[in-house]
Amino acid sequence: MSRLVEVTDLILRDAHQSLLATRMSTEDMLGACPDLDRAGYWSLECWGGATYDACIRFLNEDPWERLRTFRRLMPNSRLQMLLRGQNLLGYRHYADEVVDRFCERAAANGIDVFRIFDALNDIRNMERAITAVKKAGKHAQGTVCYTISPVHTVETFVDLALQLQKLGCDSICLKDMAALLKPQPAFDIVRGIKKACGANMPVHVHTHATTGVTLVSLQKAIEAGADMVDTAISSLCLGSGHNPTESLVEMLEGQPYHSRLDLDRIARARRHFDQVKPNYESFMSAYQTVDTRIFKSQIPGGMISNMENQLREQGAGDKLEQVLEEVPKVRQAAGYPPLVTPSSQIVGTQAVFNVLMGTYKVITSEFADLMLGYYGTTAAEKDPDVVQKAQASSDKESITCRPADLLNPEWAVLRSEALELSGCNGSDEDVLTYAMFPATAPKFFSERAQGANSVARPGGQAPVTTQPDAAAQAGEYTEIPEPVRYLVTLGDRTHTVTVEPM
């Protein structure tokens, strides 16, 4: 008896986010949609993550219009998005009513499957979104972020899956955003989840390819009972991206598993993306090859480039090795958060500061918030000395409640502020754009009517700087094009200055 293995293709979202700095325009995806729609996928991931931000920041595209276009062109497919729990697609926690509105609108515009995660695996940051998705009648996929630490065991991940099941999730995703998931743990965790949650709970495995080993992990996850796996059509695969869809299908041949994918349609889609890919040459990730250093340093490859840049800007390019050794210590002090946006940037920047200024002499406000519980709870106890320093530095107290419980209702205020902006069309969708990207939305609203900045058209989008930007540098490890932080010392006081691209 052969068992069906379902596939989600990432080519419309995470593949170009990881390999082309999220720059692919809707126009360059349209041609492949009819084939993708009929190729036999379980779902097509096509929205969320950094794509919303990239649409309004770089492409002058309305992300909601992109979603409606996908819905129209792929009527037979489940459309899937990546949602950062209480953060939605923005940089902070939002009040529950904003989370509710977002999920309702995303469902109404076409999303069928919401993959909901939290960087710290704090279930309290996911539960409101799960409830909202269920209320909208859609598929809520609860996510377990995979990481490696002395406190993370198979049971840690299985327990989280059980909690997600209790919240009503329709499926569980094991998300390996940094390609750290090796074959044996992939097998053990998937089997553990299946055993704990029951054979009927679908388990979906997401991996990146950076370490070169994760197609074997998908094989082992399938052997352990995984129902769905994530891959990307081979035009945009490997490196900081994902395992190739075609290889997965071929891998199964002769084994007691099969996909229902149509390789002819996938070949046509591949030819389409092969043709548009050169448009994005200047955004291509430098991580096109295999990098297993991640296993040792625990630092995602894209983060290492960022750190090198940060250090060079500070005239300390020779300190990289020291910083690489500091990161695991900072991560330990912070209770072993998974290193994924935003925790990866927060921990990485603090490690740079520790090396340059002395250990915890300067504490960034974000790191203080992380130490004091404002991002949620972590798997291990935090270092009490560092917690004390964070309290002193930030003049804030530790919290143990759900961070969003501290927020007041904010929809009415956000709505009235958005409506004042020139070009805002008054829709809830526009209010959400403003809520998540208050610095970028005004320019986007006022220029939206000019139409998309496609790189594929004359006079269209071009790289603005000769330097690859932060998002390009960060490659797949960045869910958002992150702000760049500088250390500025005036006399004897040191300030953190955050520069965010407009």
Add this chain to the structure above:
Amino acid sequence: MSRLVEVTDLILRDAHQSLLATRMSTEDMLGACPDLDRAGYWSLECWGGATYDACIRFLNEDPWERLRTFRRLMPNSRLQMLLRGQNLLGYRHYADEVVDRFCERAAANGIDVFRIFDALNDIRNMERAITAVKKAGKHAQGTVCYTISPVHTVETFVDLALQLQKLGCDSICLKDMAALLKPQPAFDIVRGIKKACGANMPVHVHTHATTGVTLVSLQKAIEAGADMVDTAISSLCLGSGHNPTESLVEMLEGQPYHSRLDLDRIARARRHFDQVKPNYESFMSAYQTVDTRIFKSQIPGGMISNMENQLREQGAGDKLEQVLEEVPKVRQAAGYPPLVTPSSQIVGTQAVFNVLMGTYKVITSEFADLMLGYYGTTAAEKDPDVVQKAQASSDKESITCRPADLLNPEWAVLRSEALELSGCNGSDEDVLTYAMFPATAPKFFSERAQGANSVARPGGQAPVTTQPDAAAQAGEYTEIPEPVRYLVTLGDRTHTVTVEPM
């Protein structure tokens, strides 16, 4: 109980042959040798294949001197070479006495492990080399070339392994030169060989990475009992190259298998090759990504580029799809040879001729020889109609004997011819160079004293043409930089003109 899995690294031979057109100079490898020597490999593949040809043709290096250098710098390691059976490293079959001399000299200069293969899997083309290696007291590894066809089954490959065992081979290599080996057949064939040859017969698995699936095949081969696997340090991996060594080691973690590799030493070697790799940018294979079309067309990726070039030169660039459909038919007519040098070029060129000139209207002399048994025997019966046409076209009869049985002793003649060349030092090694590369040896002998053309030195090797050469185009699928064939029509007669680089 954990089982030891041994590893052969390909970085010194097949990795740069597959990814850098065999151009890496000895000088650029030296710095890594001390770490490679102590990293815990089963062997280091470092000689044979196309490296001999590339040394004298492009690098002005004496291949024997390269071998002695490796021997000196890696005293603790088994040094391994790839040997094309009765072809040695040249373009034709050699008389047995030449095969004997070659194996004796290679052993005396430092080779410990001889991997001996034949493109057609004709054991008669391998047996003399196996005997010669055994006589020299070295490790003879008999090779089973993997291919896919209606007549190739698990039993086909297992039977060949059994025959190789009977000839005295010390181990069996399952060689997947085109990345066609999927996980399930990898498992089945390795288990079959182990069962037939006994658990004590070491099985070594060689794969390329082109189709993106073969690290999973190595995993399954290991589960089936494979003792040794081939990988390459990640500086030169994937694409038409191989799976990364570091990923293989990480893959095994937590599984009931382990390597004895020292990842710190391998990391140092990786840094070395990362540094020299940019010297070879102009030779880099275009096949840096995943290509699963090979499964369908059965045509190695590198061959497709060659064909496109051939067709464009004939003003028939639009005929590629037709040729891709023709290749499997020609291969069937020829009795389903594996497609590897030289059979890949012979079958591919005939397919081009069939499309351009009409089916078997023109038969190349090489294809006629293949059809008439002059390369050896094939797994399936040949098409009798095409055999007849080959006889008519070439005015030759079919043979069923071992092709080398038709050869007269030739060592004395080769020796006296070689000794007449200016710069020949009179050694058996120089005679072998002349024997295998009669067109290239004279120039090499006369210029040898000028020293190596290293790309890494000012005034050193540079790409001679703006077009990538045949070897670069063919990527890993070419064991030799093959001659280019042109079709020249004068009046109503069509001639094949072969142009071989000097």
